[in-house]
Amino acid sequence: MNEQKRTVAIHVPVLTRVEGEGALDLRIEDGQIKELRLRIFEPPRYFEKFLEGRSYTEIPDMVARICGICPVAYQVTAAQALERLFGVELDPWARDMRRAFYCGEWIQSHSLHIHLLAAPDFFGCDSVIELARIAPEEVRRGLRIQALGNELMDLFGARSVHPVGIRVGGFHGSPSLSRINEIREKLRAVLPEAEALIRWAASIAVPQDDQAFVSVAMQHPSNYAIERGLIGVSDGLRIEAEAFDAHFAEHHEPSSTALFSSYHGQPYLVGPLARLNLNHARLPEWVKTLLAENGLALPSRNLFHSLVARTVEILLALHEALRLLDDYRVPDSPWVPVTPRAGVATGCTEAPRGLLWHRYEMDGEGRVVNARIVPPTSQNQGRIEEDLRLSLLNFGLDHPDDALRLHCEKVIRNYDPCISCATHFLRMNVERT
Amino acid sequence: MNAPVKNPVRLRVAVHKFSSCDGCQLALLNLGEDLLTLAGRIDLVHFAEAGPLDPDTDVDVAFVEGSVSTPEDLERIQHIRQHSRLLIAIGACATAGGIQALRNGAKGAEWVAQIYSHPEAIASLERSTPISSHVKVDFELWGCPVSGPQMLAVVNSLLLGVAPRDNADKVCTECKRQGYSCVMVTRGVPCMGPVTRASCGALCPSLGRDCYGCYGPAENANTDALAAQFASQGLTPQAIVRRFQSINSQAPVFLAAADKTRMSGHE
Secondary structure, three states, rough: OOOOOOOOOEEEEEOOOEEEEEEEEEEOOOOOEEEEEEOOOOOOOHHHOOOOOOOOOOOOHHHHHHOOOOOHHHHHHHHHHHHHHHHOOOOHHHHHHHHHHHHHHHHHHHHHHHHHHHHHHOOOOHHHEEEEEEEHHHHHHHHHHHHHHHHHHHHHOOOOOOOOEEEOEEEEEOOOOHHHHHHHHHHHHHHHHHHHHHHHHHOOOOOOOOOOOOOEEEEEEOOOOOOOEEEEEEEOOEEEEHHHHHEEEEEOOOOOOOOOOEEOEEEEOOOOHHHHHHHHHHHHHHHHHHHHHOOOOOOOOHHHHHHHHHHHHHHHHHHHHHHHHOOOOOOOOOOOOOOOEEEEEEEEEEOOOEEEEEEEEEEOOOEEEEEEEEEEHHHHHHHHHHHHHHHHHHHHHOOOOHHHHHHHHHHEEEEOEEHHOOOOOEEEEEOOO | OOOOOOOOOOOEEEEEOOOOOOOOOOHHHHHOHHHHHHHHOOOEEEEOOOOOOOOOOEEEEEEEHHHHOHHHHHHHHHHHHOOEEEEEEEHHHHHOHHHHHHOOOOOOHHHHHHOOOOHHHHOOOOOOEHHOOOOOOOOOEEOOOOOOOHHHHHHHHHHOOOOOOOOOOOOHHHHHOOOOOOHHHHOOOOOOOEEEEEEOOHHHHOOOOOOOOOOOOOOOOOOHHHHHHHHHHOOOOHHHHHOOOOOOOOOHHHHHHHHHHHHHHHH
16 A cells, blocks of 8 residues: 555446436546546436416426425526516515425425434434444434425425425415414424534534635524525625626536636635534524534535534524424415516525525526526536545555545535536546556 | 234245335335334345345345336346236336336437436436236235335235235225315316325325325226316316326326327327
8 A cells, every 4th residue: 555656446337315316427547547537327307498488477386306305406496587577576475485385495405314314324324224323313303304494395385305385485385373373392302402413413523624615605694594685706706697608607517517617727615614614603692602612614615524514504494394384374475476577587595405596598488588597506526526636645555445435425415516506426436557 | 913823834935126215215214113013023135225135046025116217127026027926016117117117118328328428337227117017916006106015915914915905095095095185176186086096095185185196097987087177177178187197197098098098189
């Protein structure tokens, strides 16, 4: 292992515990990384194309199918973009409940990622089932929190995967007061567990991996941005969703069925850590104290803090849902009427994995002329490759192949890549000569 | 309910993914603490999203999510069939080609060129097809997505050594059982419930909205009558075609209904 001339070729044909299909090729020659490529080969599904000709009324149900894990993000983003174009003013009830619904998805998706996909890496386990033998209480707690996220989604969408509750103009239906009271009790009861989850995640030893990168996340003047706000960048830029194309570009590389995004020509980070990096000043004081107690200083330049970042967002989402469901009233109508008009509908929200941007050109009948969707994982793709390169050098290329491979997988899972969204799963090929 | 199954048979189970949104795998991953109970009763030999990776070992049951849509998929599904005693297709993608089958009949190559600047690097078949188009499928579980209770019912049947049961009846029957008032009759919305397969629990009508057919066609679906009903409610032929051409566009009954509407010369 000590000879300088070692050539390493690692092939991870199937990276597990990510959502979708992808692979990694790593080639090390003479102690240097010669090739490092994240390959995404999830079959393309052409959503942008078959949305053409569809009525605005069909879009929320169709775009949900892009991703089973974050359908609400797709539905809310699309509905809000169209509402903005059509000049629809939502009832304040619908605005609040959209945000509560979205909180459910953050809780579900983050908890699934932490316990089922990411944490097993740090305990030498292959799966949550193995992890449950070592840390049964922690895993059960995680599964309960995940289930509560799903329940919150069920409340507004009747089911948590491809929920059926959202329509352009609001919601199709509204939950009864008794169901709201029931879930409020459960949300309140789980708060101490969510705080314990933060402490647990913060106690997991992670590599010190300091890197410089650009963070991109939505920002809102009065709350932690989820479904509303401007697009913010760590260099100070603040723009409306409409200006996205002026600063961000997508390009295709042959190795991937997902498009790569760049900000002024460079890779950037979206997702929980980017959000905390940009919005930590807006966190409630008690959350700041909790983070300080647990050693998380923000902004953070270590992507391995993504795990703790997700736990923080779970707690924030639980509190936010409780706040929004306070003084709940059943509305006279859960939706307002909509009159379509021609033009371009643009919008973005913070999906669990980061910024999600939609653009629809609509005709006068309310049908899609063309559509463009930029999901979080394709935005992170360039950053993942850059991170892998830096992180491997920091880790040391002399480690045995298995250790290199595991390190790469950990780095990739920090991003919770959703390759189904980006078009999902990793094959890693490492070559050393 | 934690009593061990008498004379337990530990099923060796694989979960495979093809072209999909991963939503049907969530029927297992979203089970909450029941996931651990389930894991105590079956051996999850292969389930890449959950961690276990072993696509080559023989299993008792392979659950397959997703549609066949790339040249590689064509080989992989044969390999899975050879190594599985039972193969169960789960979800609209695996049973009908999924929403991505809306590309079937479109100019796929042109679409690729419009989205990707290196179209030559994209391996994608012209058509997205269900698993049964390629190999023998022992059981199909319809739905977009399939639910946790549906999946558990199948696993329980297999653990008991009996054939899984299927509900091919219509969503209307579930509405009646739940006591929901008919949205088509009372609100005049063009509901797909009369031709759509049950098992979701009539979720859409529970919110006062129309079923949009995500569970695929029911048995003995009278699509002619429903298309006529839609027309009488003022839907254009194009809108009627879109009703049948959505999540389960390639399910033969929905495909035929759309074709018939088109052929009627109005589109």
